[in-house]
Amino acid sequence: MWGGSPLGLSSAAVPSPPRSSRERARLQVDERRSQLLELGLQLFSDHSYDELSIDDIARAAGISKGLLYHYFPSKRDYYVEVVRRAAGQLIERTDAASQEVSVEALHGALDAYLDFVDQHARSYVALVRGGIGSDPEVVQLLEATRRTLTERIVSRISADEPPPLLRLALRGWIGLVESASLDWLDRREVPREQLRGLLEQMLVATIMAAGVTPPVL
Amino acid sequence: MWGGSPLGLSSAAVPSPPRSSRERARLQVDERRSQLLELGLQLFSDHSYDELSIDDIARAAGISKGLLYHYFPSKRDYYVEVVRRAAGQLIERTDAASQEVSVEALHGALDAYLDFVDQHARSYVALVRGGIGSDPEVVQLLEATRRTLTERIVSRISADEPPPLLRLALRGWIGLVESASLDWLDRREVPREQLRGLLEQMLVATIMAAGVTPPVL
DNA sequence: ACGCGCTATTGAATCAAAGTCAATAGTCGA
DNA sequence: TCGACTATTGACTTTGATTCAATAGCGCGT
Incomplete structure (x- = not known):
C-alpha cells in the first residue's frame, strides 16, 4: 500500500551515504550519535515514522543497520531522541x-x-x-x-x-x-x-x- | 520494548470474543463491517496504532486475521476507517x-x-x-x-x-x-x-x- | 425439505521489517 | 609497532503484516 517499490524511498528520495570512502569509517561515539540524530531530523521531516525502515535510515547514514542499534535500543527510541x-x-x-x-x-x-x-x-x-x-x-x-x-x-x-x-x-x-x-x-x-x-x-x-x-x- | 509479554495486551486487556458460540458465525457483510469498526474505535481509544497487532484485533473480534483482510485491505485502511x-x-x-x-x-x-x-x-x-x-x-x-x-x-x-x-x-x-x-x-x-x-x-x-x-x- | 451455489470465513504460508549477536577491523595508548 | 578496546558489520532470528487456496454457513430454487 505504501510504496510501490520494495521501499517507498530508494536511492532517489533518501540522501546517499557520504560520497567516496566506502570503507569502515570509525567515528567517535558523540559524532556518530549526533550525525544520526541530525539525519533523523531531516528524514522524519519528509517521511512518516513507518514510511522509513531501519534499513532506509542506515542506508541514508551510510552505515549498517546493526550500528543504529548500537546507538539506540530501538527504532522508537531513535525517533524519540530525534x-x-x-x-x-x-x-x-x-x-x-x-x-x-x-x-x-x-x-x-x-x-x-x-x-x-x-x-x-x-x-x-x-x-x-x-x-x-x-x-x-x-x-x-x-x-x-x-x-x-x-x-x-x-x-x-x-x-x-x-x-x-x-x-x-x-x-x-x-x-x-x-x-x-x-x-x-x-x-x-x-x-x-x-x-x-x-x-x-x-x-x-x-x-x-x-x-x-x-x-x- | 513495548509490552513485556508476547503482546502487550492479551486476554486481559482486550475484550474477549462473543461469549458462547465458538463456531463459524457467518454474519452479513454490513453487520460484520460495522462490528469491526465499532470494536476498532474502542481498541484504538485505549491502545496506540502499533501497540495493537492485527492478531490482537482479530482475537478481540473473535474472528480470524484473514477475515479482517477480507473487509479492509490493510491495517492502515482499517485504522483510517475507524x-x-x-x-x-x-x-x-x-x-x-x-x-x-x-x-x-x-x-x-x-x-x-x-x-x-x-x-x-x-x-x-x-x-x-x-x-x-x-x-x-x-x-x-x-x-x-x-x-x-x-x-x-x-x-x-x-x-x-x-x-x-x-x-x-x-x-x-x-x-x-x-x-x-x-x-x-x-x-x-x-x-x-x-x-x-x-x-x-x-x-x-x-x-x-x-x-x-x-x-x- | 433438499441440494447447490455464493461468499463469509479460516489457517497455513509468505514476506517485510525490527531487533540480536558473534565476528571483524579501525584507532589510540604504551 | 603491537595490543586492547570498541565501533562496526552482516548474517541470523523474531515479530507482525499480508496473501491465498481451501472450507463451510446460509439463502434460494426446486
Whole structure:
C-alpha cells in the first residue's frame, strides 16, 4: 500500500551515504550519535515514522543497520531522541528573546517562534504533529516543551502557579499558536507580521478571558 | 520494548470474543463491517496504532486475521476507517445544535461538542491526537472534519468565503478548542460551564482579532 | 425439505521489517 | 609497532503484516 517499490524511498528520495570512502569509517561515539540524530531530523521531516525502515535510515547514514542499534535500543527510541532534539532546538532558538522585558519581550518571543516555524517548516510540522500515534514518551516530551514555552509567558504575569483556568486558557492558546502556524505554513496567505499580531492579540484576550488583568499592554 | 509479554495486551486487556458460540458465525457483510469498526474505535481509544497487532484485533473480534483482510485491505485502511467513523460521529452529534440561531446556537453547539468530548473522552483523545504519525489520509480526514466544524460557525458570520486572516484565526481557534479540551479531560480542574464560557469568549475575541465585527453577542 | 451455489470465513504460508549477536577491523595508548 | 578496546558489520532470528487456496454457513430454487 505504501510504496510501490520494495521501499517507498530508494536511492532517489533518501540522501546517499557520504560520497567516496566506502570503507569502515570509525567515528567517535558523540559524532556518530549526533550525525544520526541530525539525519533523523531531516528524514522524519519528509517521511512518516513507518514510511522509513531501519534499513532506509542506515542506508541514508551510510552505515549498517546493526550500528543504529548500537546507538539506540530501538527504532522508537531513535525517533524519540530525534524529536527530543528538535524540541530542544525550538526551545533554544526562542530562548534569547525571552530575557527582555514586557511588550517587547512578547513581541520578540513570538518573532523568534515564528522564525523557527518559518525556517524549519518541515521539521516544525513533523514536530507538532507528533509523529508516532500517541507514543506516550513523545506526547510527554511535547507536553513538556509546551509547558516550558508557556512558563516563559506565565512568569511575566505572576510569580506563582497560575490558577487552573488561566493554565487551561494558556494551554489552549499554545494550541492556537500551533494550529495557526501550521495553517500559515500550509497556505502562506497572510503576511507574517499579521500572524504575529493576531497571536499577540489572542494572548491578551486569553489572559483576560481567564479573568486576569494582563500586566503589560 | 513495548509490552513485556508476547503482546502487550492479551486476554486481559482486550475484550474477549462473543461469549458462547465458538463456531463459524457467518454474519452479513454490513453487520460484520460495522462490528469491526465499532470494536476498532474502542481498541484504538485505549491502545496506540502499533501497540495493537492485527492478531490482537482479530482475537478481540473473535474472528480470524484473514477475515479482517477480507473487509479492509490493510491495517492502515482499517485504522483510517475507524477514524473516519469517529469523526463522523463527532460531526453528527454536534449537528443538531447548529440549526438554531445566534447566541443560543453557539452556546448549544459548544455544549454539544463538549458533551461529545466528555462522553467519549478516550475516543476523542485518540481522534484529535491523530493516531498514526502523520498518515496523509488521516491528516486530511481530520482537517476536513475541522473545516466542517468551522464552516458551521463561519456561515453565521457571513455567507461568503471568509477573508484569509479570518480563516486562519478560526483555524487557530479550533486548535485552541482541541487543546483546551484535551487539557480539561486530563485534569478536570475547571467546571465544564467555565470551559464553555472560555471557549465562547475566545471565539468572539478571535473574530474581532481578525478584524471582523461579530454579528451576534 | 433438499441440494447447490455464493461468499463469509479460516489457517497455513509468505514476506517485510525490527531487533540480536558473534565476528571483524579501525584507532589510540604504551 | 603491537595490543586492547570498541565501533562496526552482516548474517541470523523474531515479530507482525499480508496473501491465498481451501472450507463451510446460509439463502434460494426446486
